[in-house]
Amino acid sequence: MQKGDSEMENRTLGGNRIAETTERVLGQLESAVLGSNLNLRLLWANLLTGGHVLLEGVPGLGKTLMVRSLARTVDASFSRIQFTPDLMPSDVTGTKVYDPQSGRFSFKKGPVFTHLLLADEINRTPPKTQAALLEAMEEGQVSIDGESMPLPSPFFVVATQNPLEYEGTYPLPEAQLDRFSVKLIIDYPAEEEEAALLREHRLSAGRESNLKKVVGIEELLALREEVDRITVEESVLRYITAIVRGTRQDPRITLGGSPRAGLSLLALSRALAAMDGRHFVTPDDVITAVKPVLRHRIILASEAELEGMKTDDVIEEIVRSIPVPR
Template sequence: MHRLIEAMERTIFGQRTNVRLVVAAMLAGGHVLLEGVPGLGKTKLARTLAALTDGSYRRVQFTPDMMPSDITGNVIYNLQENRYVAVEGPVFCNILLADEINRTGPKTQSALLEAMEERQVTIQGETRALPSPFFVVATQNPVEYEGTYPLPEAQLDRFLFKLTLDYPAEAQEIEVYKTHGLGASGGGAIEPVCSLADVLAHREKMSRVTVEDGIVEYIAHIVRRTRDNKKVLLGASPRAGLAMLNASKAWAYLDGRDYATPDDVKLVARPALRHRLLLAPQAELEGVTSDVIVEETLAGIPVPR
């Protein structure tokens, strides 16, 4: 896992924490929503991860006229064989890049609900299992809202993390220009550093990371406090608490520990909760963001010792 992170950092500049969080999400069996302006490397991040893990990769460009069958697949009539044949859609892969997911309608967006939660899709009444591991990286543009369809809460809740990509620092941006077109490390194509079997093996080891009762209670207090905040119309659900729990274990594992700490919980709290909080209209008018709510929540809860 460390080799995977290091290889990604040689290709993706200026996103050190986000790279680690993406790997942590894959390790925890979750999915990631990337938000950032065009040109920050959202697509490249997903493509690089797939190449480094030797996994099958598909990219779907979401558009307003897309249908659910364009993602999951459909049944067509084969004239030569005189029978109906199921044609699998691009969702049958290990890493799926759902590019600009908010540019298609709710009906098509919902086609990913079953795939993301149950790792299966239903094509004309027949249920088909997806490859393992199955990891969705979705992107959306935060500044261009014309012709977009905001993701419903049920869809957002399927993402383990919502990560915000910012502009790189000047030195890192210069490095991007210097290495442009030279491959992963300035001299060649991207070569896999681990297999999908390695990812699944590490996921099994990660599941055995110890989380003490005090930290579990700390997570529960954070989640429940968001529901009592007057600035929040809809607080975090138990699924959000499970997301924080699994993400904390994954982050601890990547840090070389077999136990989680309160600092792990604090680090994953914002990306795990920011997309799960529905703010009150008055709070939005005052410029309050979900990140502010999460920070206030963390500041108001005693840290277990």
């Protein structure tokens, strides 16, 4: 077997392994969380890429349940922080504590020292505390009194926020929103899904507690390496570039996607391809990923907002205007 054939076979096997693991993970998640199949798929895809996730939706839609269920399927440490107006940066990162017996300071780790972190209602805490978490997301470490301490690998953050209540909140600025690879919108379930939820509500707690570990840390890190090896043709790269640049040239948009947005779109497209058992990215993968990747990185012009335009609709129109590679 020639070297090129061997590499192709390895990529194919890697894609199949990711697809098989994805089927097991999503099978577990969908048994506990009803009516959010696409968002569950995108949540898992971002864990495969190492990108952090922002979940937005009104209370009662199961945002916390989604993340708790994912944590139960991965054999890794999990922490949850309830963000409040009085939360301090040290409550997130940790602090040095004086030990009178030894006469020395020891570091007490905060909840950020975990593999999977749920940051609940991140927009309810002041900017200084938000910045402490977002620095950890960007750098993979925290700094205490000038000393840098690495966080566990992988380090995956899912933050939630309520889009309707603004009183007493601190909206994330654009530069910090850009740290999240995707923003997933959690909406009301369809009628049949909601009826099923009511019908089976007594079983929901049991379904969550019965979730099983599907993937371990070492396997997850290996799957991430496989995702990085998914092939992307030049025409698809150009397609991604055209979409991101199109957001900067559209008169309805005052702030378009950054180069970081293009990298996130590329990474998520690779993960979606691998989850389908393919070793190459298709334009359909890009189209599936484009709204979650771009919606929180774009600011509409005031005129467009006054006309009732929505960010997702503008993104969709930009994508439709760009020729799909054959």
